[in-house]
Amino acid sequence: MKKQSAxxxxxxxxxxxxxxxxxxxTSLSSHKEDQNQPEMIHEAVRAALADAKMTLDDIDCIVxxxxxxxxxxxxxxMWHVLGSGxxxxxxxxxxxxxxVGATLVCxxxxxxxxxxxxxxxxxxxxxxxxxxxxxxxxNMADPxxxxxxxTGALTGTTAAMMIDEFGAERAKKAAMKYRILMxxxxxxNERAHRRFGLEYDQAEDLMKTSPQLVGELRLIHMCSQSxxxxxxxxxxxxxxxxxxxxxxxxxxxxxxxxxxNMSNLYAFEKPEMTHHYAARKLFERNGIKDxxxxxxxxxxxxxxxWWGLDWxxxxxxxxxxxxLRMLEDGEFDLDGKLPLxxxxxxxxxxxxxxxxxxxxxxxxxxIRGDAGGCQIKKPVRHALASGFGGTLWTVLMMLEKDLDW
Amino acid sequence: MTTMTCKxxxxxxxxxxxxxxxxxxxxxxxxxxxxxxxxxxxKKKIMGLKCPKCKKTFVPPREYCHFCQTKIDENWVExxxxxxxxxxxxxxxxxxxxxxxxxxxxxxxxxKGADTPLTHIVEGVDIKDVRIGMKLKAVFAxxxxxxxxxxxxxxxx
Numbered sequence: 001m002k003k004q005s006a007x008x009x010x011x012x013x014x015x016x017x018x019x020x021x022x023x024x025x026t027s028l029s030s031h032k033e034d035q036n037q038p039e040m041i042h043e044a045v046r047a048a049l050a051d052a053k054m055t056l057d058d059i060d061c062i063v064x065x066x067x068x069x070x071x072x073x074x075x076x077x078m079w080h081v082l083g084s085g086x087x088x089x090x091x092x093x094x095x096x097x098x099x100v101g102a103t104l105v106c107x108x109x110x111x112x113x114x115x116x117x118x119x120x121x122x123x124x125x126x127x128x129x130x131x132x133x134x135x136x137x138x139n140m141a142d143p144x145x146x147x148x149x150x151t152g153a154l155t156g157t158t159a160a161m162m163i164d165e166f167g168a169e170r171a172k173k174a175a176m177k178y179r180i181l182m183x184x185x186x187x188x189n190e191r192a193h194r195r196f197g198l199e200y201d202q203a204e205d206l207m208k209t210s211p212q213l214v215g216e217l218r219l220i221h222m223c224s225q226s227x228x229x230x231x232x233x234x235x236x237x238x239x240x241x242x243x244x245x246x247x248x249x250x251x252x253x254x255x256x257x258x259x260x261n262m263s264n265l266y267a268f269e270k271p272e273m274t275h276h277y278a279a280r281k282l283f284e285r286n287g288i289k290d291x292x293x294x295x296x297x298x299x300x301x302x303x304x305x306w307w308g309l310d311w312x313x314x315x316x317x318x319x320x321x322x323x324l325r326m327l328e329d330g331e332f333d334l335d336g337k338l339p340l341x342x343x344x345x346x347x348x349x350x351x352x353x354x355x356x357x358x359x360x361x362x363x364x365x366x367i368r369g370d371a372g373g374c375q376i377k378k379p380v381r382h383a384l385a386s387g388f389g390g391t392l393w394t395v396l397m398m399l400e401k402d403l404d405w
Numbered sequence: 406m407t408t409m410t411c412k413x414x415x416x417x418x419x420x421x422x423x424x425x426x427x428x429x430x431x432x433x434x435x436x437x438x439x440x441x442x443x444x445x446x447x448k449k450k451i452m453g454l455k456c457p458k459c460k461k462t463f464v465p466p467r468e469y470c471h472f473c474q475t476k477i478d479e480n481w482v483e484x485x486x487x488x489x490x491x492x493x494x495x496x497x498x499x500x501x502x503x504x505x506x507x508x509x510x511x512x513x514x515x516x517k518g519a520d521t522p523l524t525h526i527v528e529g530v531d532i533k534d535v536r537i538g539m540k541l542k543a544v545f546a547x548x549x550x551x552x553x554x555x556x557x558x559x560x561x562x
Contacts, residue, residue: 027414033421034414072426138502143432144442145465148504148554149511149524156494214511215494 014113019240019247020364022052022233028193028349031129032227038083041125041229045085048231056085060117065094065104065124066353071131084123098389101357108234109250118236125229126351133225156215158306174324176203179221179305186344188374193226193349221305228351230358248364251405253397254282274394275314282396291316292338296380297366299359301388302345334376342374356387367401437466445555449545451484453519461520485517486543495532510535514559529560
């Protein structure tokens with residue numbers, strides 16, 4: 001693996017600390033034919049305001065985002081003012097593909113930390129049922145070089161590489177165990193979209209019967225297409241301590257991306273993955289030597305079981321088969337060493353524009369002790385949350401219970 | 406075992422508007438892209454760009470060397486129409502945007518003289534028999550579309 005040599009910014013120079021004081025989300029489901037987009041957003045906004053015990057009068061600025069053109073509508077922030085509460089306020093629209101939800105959180109953090117605004121409301125949403133997801137993703141590809149010869153969001157490469165590295169039997173078993181673990185977590189999370197009730201003894205059967213999409217990537221491994229919205233409220237330390245008994249602090253975040261398709265040249269020299277690079281830099285500048293030991297929960301953007309499992313090694317800076325062993329030994333379980341996606345992750349619920357915001361949202365609920373059925377039993381003080389999009393665009397952030405770093 | 410739960414909203418007296426959009430659009434392919442496609446279309450040749458410093462040949466062509474950022478846009482080299490399969494995946498899901506009937510093979514082919522593989526469709530071999538290391542040759546489309554599909558597919562030598 002060739003390590004990336006770019007010199008990124010040092011740790012964020014924060015003007016002031018920023019806390020998450022309000023979290024709201026709609027139910028996450030495959031169809032929402034009872035609500036239009038502004039109505040769906042408004043449900044999440046109301047929930048976040050109620051959670052923060054605030055009204056729209058307390059909000060100084062709104063950041064709004066989803067996947068560009070996935071619902072075939074341009075600039076939805078215009079007509080979403082009906083539901084977002086942005087009328088008469090500063091509003092920014094942000095769209096960075098799959099990472100958009102996480103980027104919204106980063107932007108809200110920066111807007112408050114800088115002192116430009118005191119309280120910021122971030123809204124991520126998607127109604128995938130209304131658009132054509134794979135069509136949208138296909139349109140993202142370069143029209144000349146890649147649009148005709150790629151497969152949208154579905155890729156079999158990771159499965160092939162893991163089978164190559166660990167052998168077919170162990171790799172396939174591990175990917176299916178990861179999938180079933182995510183379903184077991186989703187079964188505990190009343191908000192999750194897909195809750196199948198899978199059992200580990202079904203693994204053998206599913207490995208044979210689930211339809212193949214690309215290579216060994218099967219339908220059961222893949223994330224859902226969901227409708228839903230998430231809203232979060234951010235404010236500065238002084239106000240956060242005043243309005244909330246359990247503010248969750250944003251410690252640091254990092255964004256890294258690379259165009260992977262044109263980097264075909266890497267076929268012969270595997271580069272340092274953006275996930276690995278982001279985590280390495282983030283942990284380095286925050287003095288985190290052993291992420292598995294330090295973090296109490298990791299909410300990862302895992303679009304498929306193969307990706308989720310492979311990326312756990314990258315994010316957690318593990319070597320060889322350490323990530324497989326952690327999974328096999330139950331260390332990613334709810335009562336394991338580092339519970340992974342207690343929410344059920346992206347495989348269970350994926351309203352894309354909200355998905356990467358749901359990661360820090362679910363992680364913050366864990367820190368607060370408000371995660372409901374999927375609450376981790378031991379105290380959660382340090383959380384890691386990731387976003388993923390485009391061709392390996394990574395956002396990684398650290399959340400803390402206490403202001404003691 | 407519990408059964409699958411999928412929350413269904415109350416949609417009494419609600420209806421869905423069905424739409425369909427097909428919009429014309431343009432894309433300027435640039436000097437490098439034009440030259441590459443024209444060579445493919447008119448001369449049945451695959452062209453790459455070589456960095457004189459790094460000695461690496463890139464295909465598809467790019468304006469700058471990925472490694473040293475030297476401008477390489479004039480340094481065209483002709484690549485062979487034959488190469489080796491270095492990676493592949495079998496596409497099995499039926500996507501409306503896909504160029505071929507599934508299942509089909511999407512391969513990465515390292516052409517003679519190139520240092521990067523070209524991603525393209527592989528035909529003429531059963532999906533059970535496809536192997537990394539196979540020797541493949543380019544088959545050009547009889548009718549031009551002015552796209553990368555002027556190179557229709559690769560097949561075993």
